[in-house]
Amino acid sequence: MKGFVVGFPKCGTTTIHEACIKSGLKSAHWRVPEGFCGKMIYKRYLAGEDPLLDLKAYDVIAQADICRPASGLNFWPNLDIALLLTIRRFHPECCFILNTRDIAGHIASINGWADLRQCIIDADIVGLPTGYGKKDEHLRIWMENHYHACRTVFANDPKFVELPITRNDESRATLQKALGVDINWWGVSPKTARRKKDSGAAPGRGVALAAL
Numbered sequence: 001m002k003g004f005v006v007g008f009p010k011c012g013t014t015t016i017h018e019a020c021i022k023s024g025l026k027s028a029h030w031r032v033p034e035g036f037c038g039k040m041i042y043k044r045y046l047a048g049e050d051p052l053l054d055l056k057a058y059d060v061i062a063q064a065d066i067c068r069p070a071s072g073l074n075f076w077p078n079l080d081i082a083l084l085l086t087i088r089r090f091h092p093e094c095c096f097i098l099n100t101r102d103i104a105g106h107i108a109s110i111n112g113w114a115d116l117r118q119c120i121i122d123a124d125i126v127g128l129p130t131g132y133g134k135k136d137e138h139l140r141i142w143m144e145n146h147y148h149a150c151r152t153v154f155a156n157d158p159k160f161v162e163l164p165i166t167r168n169d170e171s172r173a174t175l176q177k178a179l180g181v182d183i184n185w186w187g188v189s190p191k192t193a194r195r196k197k198d199s200g201a202a203p204g205r206g207v208a209l210a211a212l
Contacts, residue, residue, distance in 0.1 A: 001052055001091050002179045003060040006078045006150055007099035008143060009067075010109040010116070012165030015186070016099065017062035019175060022185040025059040030066055032058070038066045038075025045083050050090040060179065067116070069123040079126040079146055081153055088157070095159045095178045098150050107139050 002025065005013060013029065020027035028037050034054055041064060045051040055061060065076045077083045087094065110116050121133040128142045154160035161178045163171060172186030 001056070001059065001061070001094040002181070003095045003097050004052075004064070004078075004084075004087060004091075005060075005062050005099055006084060006096045007163075008078075008106070008146070009063055009065055010113055011099045011101050011106055012163075013063040013099065015165065016060075016097070016163075016175065019172070019183050019186050020060045020062065020179070023181055023183045025179070025181065026057065027060040027062045028055055028058040028064075030063040036066045036073060036075065037061060037064045038077050039073065041077040041083070042075050045077070045086060051077065051083060051087050052091060052094075067119045067123050067125070069119055074123045074125070076126050081149055085153070088159075093159070095161060096150070096154060096157070097175070097178055098147065098160070098162045099165055100147060100162055101165045103140050103143055106143065107136050110139070 003020075005016060007013075009030075017027045017029040030037055032055070034040065037055060040054040041051045044053045052061070064078045066073045067076070068074070084096065088096075110120070117133065120128065120139075122130065124130045127146060128138065132138045133142075150160070151162075161174060163174050163178070165171060167187070169186070172183050175186070176183040
Protein backbone atom coordinates (compact mmCIF):
# COMPACT_ATOMS: atom_id res chain seq x y z
CA MET A 1 0.00 0.00 0.00
CA LYS A 2 1.49 3.33 -1.07
CA GLY A 3 -0.92 5.78 0.49
CA PHE A 4 -3.91 6.19 2.82
CA VAL A 5 -5.78 9.49 3.05
CA VAL A 6 -6.43 10.30 6.72
CA GLY A 7 -8.41 13.54 6.39
CA PHE A 8 -12.05 14.34 5.74
CA PRO A 9 -14.41 13.89 2.79
CA LYS A 10 -15.23 16.93 0.65
CA CYS A 11 -11.57 17.82 0.90
CA GLY A 12 -10.14 16.86 -2.48
CA THR A 13 -10.49 13.09 -2.16
CA THR A 14 -11.91 12.76 -5.68
CA THR A 15 -9.03 14.78 -7.10
CA ILE A 16 -6.51 12.60 -5.25
CA HIS A 17 -8.32 9.49 -6.51
CA GLU A 18 -8.35 10.69 -10.12
CA ALA A 19 -4.74 11.86 -9.94
CA CYS A 20 -3.70 8.39 -8.80
CA ILE A 21 -5.69 6.59 -11.47
CA LYS A 22 -4.39 8.87 -14.21
CA SER A 23 -0.88 8.17 -12.98
CA GLY A 24 -1.22 4.41 -13.26
CA LEU A 25 -2.11 3.60 -9.67
CA LYS A 26 -5.07 1.58 -8.46
CA SER A 27 -7.06 3.77 -6.09
CA ALA A 28 -10.03 2.96 -3.85
CA HIS A 29 -12.51 5.77 -3.21
CA TRP A 30 -15.05 4.98 -0.46
CA ARG A 31 -16.52 2.00 -2.35
CA VAL A 32 -14.95 -0.67 -4.52
CA PRO A 33 -16.41 -3.81 -6.16
CA GLU A 34 -15.49 -5.74 -3.02
CA GLY A 35 -17.61 -3.48 -0.82
CA PHE A 36 -17.45 -0.33 1.30
CA CYS A 37 -13.85 0.43 2.20
CA GLY A 38 -14.56 1.55 5.75
CA LYS A 39 -16.71 -1.45 6.56
CA MET A 40 -14.10 -3.89 5.27
CA ILE A 41 -11.32 -2.10 7.15
CA TYR A 42 -13.14 -2.28 10.49
CA LYS A 43 -14.10 -5.93 9.97
CA ARG A 44 -10.45 -6.92 9.66
CA TYR A 45 -9.28 -4.53 12.38
CA LEU A 46 -11.72 -5.90 14.95
CA ALA A 47 -10.73 -9.46 14.02
CA GLY A 48 -7.15 -8.61 14.98
CA GLU A 49 -6.01 -8.79 11.38
CA ASP A 50 -4.41 -6.43 8.89
CA PRO A 51 -7.08 -3.72 8.44
CA LEU A 52 -6.19 -3.38 4.76
CA LEU A 53 -6.21 -7.10 3.97
CA ASP A 54 -9.30 -6.88 1.76
CA LEU A 55 -7.87 -3.88 -0.09
CA LYS A 56 -4.43 -5.30 -0.83
CA ALA A 57 -5.05 -5.03 -4.58
CA TYR A 58 -5.09 -1.22 -4.29
CA ASP A 59 -2.16 1.18 -4.17
CA VAL A 60 -4.02 4.05 -2.51
CA ILE A 61 -7.11 4.47 -0.32
CA ALA A 62 -8.25 7.96 -1.35
CA GLN A 63 -11.35 7.92 0.85
CA ALA A 64 -12.14 5.30 3.47
CA ASP A 65 -15.18 6.75 5.22
CA ILE A 66 -18.82 6.04 4.51
CA CYS A 67 -21.61 7.95 6.29
CA ARG A 68 -25.11 6.61 5.70
CA PRO A 69 -26.44 6.20 9.24
CA ALA A 70 -29.99 5.53 8.06
CA SER A 71 -28.65 2.44 6.29
CA GLY A 72 -26.46 1.34 9.17
CA LEU A 73 -23.27 2.44 7.41
CA ASN A 74 -21.10 4.70 9.49
CA PHE A 75 -17.39 3.92 9.27
CA TRP A 76 -14.55 6.43 9.64
CA PRO A 77 -11.23 4.57 9.83
CA ASN A 78 -9.45 7.65 8.51
CA LEU A 79 -10.23 9.48 11.78
CA ASP A 80 -9.52 6.58 14.16
CA ILE A 81 -5.98 7.03 15.49
CA ALA A 82 -5.87 3.57 17.12
CA LEU A 83 -6.83 1.98 13.81
CA LEU A 84 -4.30 4.10 11.92
CA LEU A 85 -1.57 2.96 14.29
CA THR A 86 -2.59 -0.62 13.57
CA ILE A 87 -2.30 0.04 9.85
CA ARG A 88 1.13 1.49 10.52
CA ARG A 89 2.23 -1.75 12.21
CA PHE A 90 1.11 -3.83 9.25
CA HIS A 91 2.16 -1.32 6.59
CA PRO A 92 5.28 0.64 7.54
CA GLU A 93 5.67 1.55 3.88
CA CYS A 94 2.26 3.25 3.62
CA CYS A 95 2.21 7.06 3.56
CA PHE A 96 -0.54 8.67 5.63
CA ILE A 97 -1.79 11.68 3.68
CA LEU A 98 -3.57 14.37 5.69
CA ASN A 99 -5.61 16.34 3.17
CA THR A 100 -6.43 19.83 4.47
CA ARG A 101 -8.16 22.97 3.28
CA ASP A 102 -9.65 26.21 4.53
CA ILE A 103 -12.16 25.09 7.14
CA ALA A 104 -14.85 27.66 6.32
CA GLY A 105 -14.78 26.57 2.69
CA HIS A 106 -14.75 22.95 3.74
CA ILE A 107 -17.89 23.38 5.84
CA ALA A 108 -19.57 25.19 2.96
CA SER A 109 -18.74 22.25 0.70
CA ILE A 110 -20.25 19.80 3.19
CA ASN A 111 -23.39 21.96 3.35
CA GLY A 112 -23.65 21.93 -0.43
CA TRP A 113 -23.43 18.18 -0.79
CA ALA A 114 -27.08 17.15 -0.42
CA ASP A 115 -27.75 15.64 3.03
CA LEU A 116 -24.15 15.06 4.08
CA ARG A 117 -24.40 17.64 6.89
CA GLN A 118 -27.48 15.91 8.30
CA CYS A 119 -25.84 12.49 7.98
CA ILE A 120 -22.90 13.79 10.00
CA ILE A 121 -25.27 15.13 12.67
CA ASP A 122 -27.18 11.85 12.85
CA ALA A 123 -24.13 9.61 12.93
CA ASP A 124 -21.88 8.76 15.87
CA ILE A 125 -18.47 9.62 14.41
CA VAL A 126 -15.00 9.49 15.92
CA GLY A 127 -14.71 12.83 17.75
CA LEU A 128 -18.26 13.94 16.90
CA PRO A 129 -21.04 12.11 18.80
CA THR A 130 -24.60 11.85 17.52
CA GLY A 131 -26.41 15.19 17.60
CA TYR A 132 -23.29 17.29 17.23
CA GLY A 133 -22.43 19.06 14.01
CA LYS A 134 -25.45 21.34 13.91
CA LYS A 135 -23.21 24.30 14.63
CA ASP A 136 -20.36 25.24 12.32
CA GLU A 137 -18.24 25.56 15.44
CA HIS A 138 -18.72 21.84 16.11
CA LEU A 139 -17.33 20.98 12.70
CA ARG A 140 -14.47 23.45 13.00
CA ILE A 141 -13.33 22.04 16.36
CA TRP A 142 -13.75 18.45 15.09
CA MET A 143 -11.59 19.13 12.06
CA GLU A 144 -8.94 21.16 13.84
CA ASN A 145 -8.59 18.57 16.61
CA HIS A 146 -8.16 15.76 14.12
CA TYR A 147 -5.48 17.75 12.30
CA HIS A 148 -3.75 18.35 15.62
CA ALA A 149 -3.97 14.67 16.60
CA CYS A 150 -2.43 13.53 13.31
CA ARG A 151 0.34 16.13 13.52
CA THR A 152 1.13 15.08 17.09
CA VAL A 153 0.94 11.30 16.73
CA PHE A 154 2.75 11.15 13.41
CA ALA A 155 5.13 14.07 13.98
CA ASN A 156 8.22 11.89 13.65
CA ASP A 157 6.80 9.51 11.07
CA PRO A 158 8.66 9.86 7.75
CA LYS A 159 5.63 8.35 6.04
CA PHE A 160 3.26 11.16 7.00
CA VAL A 161 2.60 14.24 4.88
CA GLU A 162 0.15 17.10 4.85
CA LEU A 163 -1.47 17.79 1.51
CA PRO A 164 -3.17 21.21 1.32
CA ILE A 165 -5.75 20.89 -1.43
CA THR A 166 -5.10 23.68 -3.91
CA ARG A 167 -5.06 24.03 -7.67
CA ASN A 168 -1.36 24.81 -7.84
CA ASP A 169 1.48 22.50 -8.71
CA GLU A 170 2.77 22.39 -5.14
CA SER A 171 -0.06 20.03 -4.19
CA ARG A 172 0.77 17.74 -7.11
CA ALA A 173 4.45 17.73 -6.11
CA THR A 174 3.55 16.85 -2.51
CA LEU A 175 1.41 13.92 -3.59
CA GLN A 176 4.09 12.79 -6.01
CA LYS A 177 6.72 12.73 -3.27
CA ALA A 178 4.37 11.01 -0.83
CA LEU A 179 3.57 8.15 -3.19
CA GLY A 180 6.95 7.90 -4.88
CA VAL A 181 5.53 8.01 -8.40
CA ASP A 182 5.12 10.64 -11.10
CA ILE A 183 1.71 12.28 -10.80
CA ASN A 184 0.71 12.97 -14.37
CA TRP A 185 -2.42 14.98 -13.62
CA TRP A 186 -3.54 17.40 -10.93
CA GLY A 187 -6.50 19.55 -11.78
CA VAL A 188 -10.18 20.18 -11.38
CA SER A 189 -12.51 17.24 -11.66
CA PRO A 190 -15.46 17.73 -14.02
CA LYS A 191 -18.35 19.46 -12.32
CA THR A 192 -21.27 17.24 -11.38
CA ALA A 193 -24.75 18.09 -10.20
CA ARG A 194 -25.25 18.12 -6.49
CA ARG A 195 -26.68 14.90 -5.28
CA LYS A 196 -30.41 14.94 -4.69
CA LYS A 197 -31.46 13.89 -1.23
CA ASP A 198 -33.14 10.73 -2.51
CA SER A 199 -30.64 9.79 -5.20
CA GLY A 200 -28.84 7.14 -3.16
CA ALA A 201 -25.38 8.35 -4.15
CA ALA A 202 -22.84 8.38 -1.35
CA PRO A 203 -21.57 11.56 0.24
CA GLY A 204 -18.00 12.26 -0.68
CA ARG A 205 -18.14 10.82 -4.21
CA GLY A 206 -18.58 14.06 -6.04
CA VAL A 207 -16.48 16.85 -7.33
CA ALA A 208 -13.18 17.45 -5.64
CA LEU A 209 -11.56 20.77 -6.40
CA ALA A 210 -14.52 21.85 -8.48
CA ALA A 211 -16.77 21.59 -5.43
CA LEU A 212 -14.40 22.86 -2.80
